[in-house]
Amino acid sequence: AQRVTQPEKLLSVFKGAPVELKCNYSYSGSPELFWYVQYSRQRLQLLLRHISRESIKGFTADLNKGETSFHLKKPFAQEEDSAMYYCALSTPGGSYIPTFGRGTSLIVHP
């Protein structure tokens, strides 16, 4: 079975500080991994996926197959980054149905 673990329910940092939101997964094959973001009163939206290897809004995430992790990082947090962040995993064997982590609430203080 595939599973996504986000160990931190809440992450609180000050503006300008580095941010790392942790995500670990369990899946024996090669999954597709995603980070979704939900800003206050807005819909869930895709932030980035590992296959695209892009940096969106200053965020990056590297897939580490050895550690089965896909941590989301940003060197300098901004107040507008405050949101709920969800890590998700999807596989062809799972009919592309995503499995979501429980989410991490990021609060960036001024």
Added chain:
Amino acid sequence: GAVVSQHPSRVICKSGTSVKIECRSLDFQATTMFWYRQFPKQSLMLMATSNEGSKATYEQGVEKDKFLINHASLTLSTLTVTSAHPEDSSFYICSASGQGDPYEQYFGPGTRLTVT
């Protein structure tokens, strides 16, 4: 980008009544639609997956007779909460994926259901 709408955005109903929530893909054909339930400050719980023209596949623990899902066309799926009770009060979110990239999901804005 692809847009998914939900209607209504907010609904209050009395216990025992039924409520229908619509999910539409506005500018693409959604071969698969997903229905989630989200509790405050918690993750999304997948309720069911529906493919156009076929019966929905429900997740374990989700009552199919209570949460009726119809995916009648490539742009519309509906979720009907039958005989609603206060414990059904929640935020219901749909998402859709198209024919191009099966991994890509587009989320609706959600529907806040309150059962009194």
